[in-house]
Amino acid sequence: MSIRHGLLALLERGPRYGSRLRSEFESRTGATWPLNVGQVYTTLNRLERDGMVVQEGVDEAGHALYAITDDGRQELKNWYEAPVDRTSPARDELSIKLAMAVGAPGVDIRGVIQSQRHHTVKAMQDYTRLKSQALTAIEKAGAAGTQERDDVAWLLVLEQLIFQTEAEARWLDHCEARLIRLSAAVARGTGQNADRTAAAPSAASTAPRTTGR
Template sequence: MQRTAVRWGLLALFADGPKYGYQLRTELEGRTGGSWAVNIGQIYTTLDRLVRDGHVRTAGNNEDGRELFTITDQGRRSLDTWYMTPIAGSDRPRSELAIKLAMAIGDPGVDITLVVQKQRTESMRQMRDYTDLRRHADEGEDVTWLLLLDHLIFALESEIRWLDHAEATVLRRQRPRAASNPIPAAPGRFSSERVHG
């Protein structure tokens, strides 16, 4: 999960009260269906930043002696602003797949169609797995989990369509250009025949 997404995800988890670090990690992974694993070090690093920026403050210890954190008024305002601000294209994480294909196209030693086929196979496998999970999900499941599964399925459908397009584009560009760009005749050859014919 991208660093900024972890930041906002953690901040949102404080909506129902104070929490400690490991609890935040467990709830974050639970809300995202385990699809975004975050290590405990990243949780505490992000918490430190949230405290530093005035979005979170310490709130004593729980009965087990674990340090609790809670959202501040400033943090709540920032979270509300985040909810209401659309995600712009420049805010989305870079696509490693798009970068990989761009690099592979420029490398004469790489069979780009093989790269695309291997990725398509993997993307289809993932989509099949997520579709099975969605199909067998109990309607009583947490709606956030169902929506996350839908998002993953739709994203993979889109990725597979893009891979098909990328492969077709590469193949079209690699075809011999003789048919589309015929070799021009020697200058003046046909024009002189017309004049004297």
């Protein structure tokens, strides 16, 4: 998640102070990725260091205001135009967990998968319920002629989360099916080896017999 570019996008709409940036960021994303004020000000300090924002006085309540610079606008433009890099995917905890669970002593990997699937399906149901609420809010705002961009932005985020959890559930089904097939193949291989061992004549039975004189 690029907090840096998210803050630049909000500052493009005009000078803001830290707490307002945090609340607007969470409103735009439906609080899917909560921020604390410390994160906001740490990021603002780095943006200021890099010449992308500047402090621009204070508001009536004495809050320090930050404004985007021309360099910041160019950075934001580049961010919008460039695709998100997928050549170095972020580490995924679930993938790492399953990779480590394969063959681990005392770990029921199918139990791990089933537990995760239950959690994933519940999350998908929660996101779907929130999507219904977002659609209702958009419809009401549209009827009143007061369409809110935050409602639309939140809807897009929710739909991405729904697609993501749907894909994760399918992947978990695939993992379980894969493990079942591999276990069956191993079992068949073990049985075949046992059959071959039983059918093979022993060394004693095939050795040439000698008679004592």
